Amino acid sequence: MTWGWRKILSIRNAVRPSFWSIIRSGKQTNVWSDNWCHLSPLRSFITPRHIANAGFNLQATVAEVIDENGQWKWPQAWYDVYPVLIGLTVNQQDPQLADRMVWKDVEGHDQHFSSLEVWHTLRTRDTPVKWASMVWFSQCIPRHSFHLWLVIKNKLKTQDRLAVWEVGSETNRRLMCCPLCKHGTDSRDHLFFVCGFASQVWSNIRMLVDLENVNDSWTSIAVWMERYSDSKRFKHIVCKLAISASSYYIWQERNNRLFTSKECTAEQVTEKIKNIVRLRLMGFVYKGDLDYQRTLTKWQNLCRASDEDPG
Known part of the structure; x- marks a missing residue:
């Protein structure tokens, strides 16, 4: 057996509750093991011993335990032992039609089987975050996102x-400092953008976009992201690109200096950010949008002025 099939078979218990049979003739559905009613699988509470003592076998279909009058063939005593069976009914739509298999999603709705539906059922779900659209949007640069x-x-x-992982001795950790400004231990909140070096870069970039009211603290940036994450306005899309590009190239510079x-x-780091944002803006399609044309012209002029600067 191949590795792929072993992995597929290993998730049988996880996917089995989502496979349901719509009864039409009842001849293709196992009455004990398959999911076909709200009590399914019946084998979860009716023991194999009771099934055998009643004259049934474990391979019996739904059709085989229903008589000509549409009544269940199981013993009357079962209603005392398993009172949940009292209200159990089934409607056979057509003896000539085969039972139909469907996939039930997490809300219990019938769906056509697809890998997408399986993924939505099996994946781990958590509370949606407000900043999701800040990271993943159609105009983003994937590696930056x-x-x-x-x-x-x-x-x-x-x-x-x-330090939390307890890597190295305490003495070595005390000798660590931010590779960019040489002051303090680098951390997420320090690098973006309290660090003296990062602050210079961020100050140059945020003045080019609509982020004048955002300061150097990560908390301030996080507040902006939660507020404008879902915005489709062009100026906010440019801000998203600027934030992600700034964090990306500052982290890249940090690693270059460290390793x-x-x-x-x-x-120079500022110019890298300007160039990548300009190139991404040039790939946008905003026909007739004056705000887009003004912004693109602004970024092109900035990059042209930098190229002409002899320094």
């Missing part, structure tokens, strides 16, 4: 997290 997701979840391997000999100035 993935990085921003890590930032929001505070999953970057910063020095404060290393290589490469080092860029705050102005």
